[in-house]
Amino acid sequence: MIKIRELHYHYNKHQNLFGGLDLDLDAGKVYGLLGKNGAGKSTLMRTITGLLFPTTGYCTVDGLHPGRREQRFLERLFFIPEECYVPALNIHRFIEIYAPFYPTFSEPDLRSYLVEFGISADRSLNQLSFGQRKKAFIAFGLATKTPLLVMDEPTNGLDIPSKVQFRELMRHAATPDQLVLLSTHQVRDLDELIDAVLIMDDSRILLKEDKSLLVEQDPRSNDLEFLFNTTLNNSKYKIR
Numbered sequence: 001m002i003k004i005r006e007l008h009y010h011y012n013k014h015q016n017l018f019g020g021l022d023l024d025l026d027a028g029k030v031y032g033l034l035g036k037n038g039a040g041k042s043t044l045m046r047t048i049t050g051l052l053f054p055t056t057g058y059c060t061v062d063g064l065h066p067g068r069r070e071q072r073f074l075e076r077l078f079f080i081p082e083e084c085y086v087p088a089l090n091i092h093r094f095i096e097i098y099a100p101f102y103p104t105f106s107e108p109d110l111r112s113y114l115v116e117f118g119i120s121a122d123r124s125l126n127q128l129s130f131g132q133r134k135k136a137f138i139a140f141g142l143a144t145k146t147p148l149l150v151m152d153e154p155t156n157g158l159d160i161p162s163k164v165q166f167r168e169l170m171r172h173a174a175t176p177d178q179l180v181l182l183s184t185h186q187v188r189d190l191d192e193l194i195d196a197v198l199i200m201d202d203s204r205i206l207l208k209e210d211k212s213l214l215v216e217q218d219p220r221s222n223d224l225e226f227l228f229n230t231t232l233n234n235s236k237y238k239i240r
């Protein structure tokens, strides 16, 4: 579904990120993108979602170039950034305005996710706390059922019960052919959800592998913190 070839991205003349990255990500999987601060996770996600344009090389999603921001692409993507900037609208009004952009959107599902997170649709989005906004956005994003769902640090700012609810919702809400790409530093929050692991360092992919295969090779890989540290320490893994 996602195809990246020879990708370079320059924020400025001193920052040459990705070094000609090639990467393929398949539909029907939840990818966990792990990396230290500054590894390039957000830049990669912003390239995939069309918020940044490759300096050279390309990225396509189902053959569409995100940077062109065609309707066919935009209705297939929902991006939940780490910090959600929200309009001064209550959630009912937000749904009226934004749901029509997503042909696969399910309002009953959104209402049930909001109930699950304990957020009233009467509330104005800009009067919610950081974590409540995030939950409202996550609920909306899951309800869009877009083929591509990208989340930057989804559990950051969520309280402990909400993290549990998030995992539960993800288990039920993610559709079988959906590609979910999520970045996290809080691997223990998400390790049960992740089907495949992407580990980045210095804007390179050190590891891309299905978790089940990694666990088969070494049961300790079930612990993503262990896998992350091992990968960074010996960088023996190569992208396939």
Ligand SMILES: Nc1ncnc2c1ncn2[C@@H]1O[C@H](COP(=O)(O)OP(=O)(O)OP(=O)(O)O)[C@@H](O)[C@H]1O
Pocket (backbone or CB within 6 Å): 011, 012, 015, 017, 035, 036, 037, 038, 039, 040, 041, 042, 043, 044
């Ligand atoms: N707006 C910018 N201008 C210049 N350099 C930037 C900009 N944004 C990010 N960078 C640089 O690009 C590199 C990758 O940053 P990026 O935000 O993609 O990392 P990250 O893995 O998401 O980090 P974190 O885990 O801290 O969110 C870093 O070296 C960072 O300093």
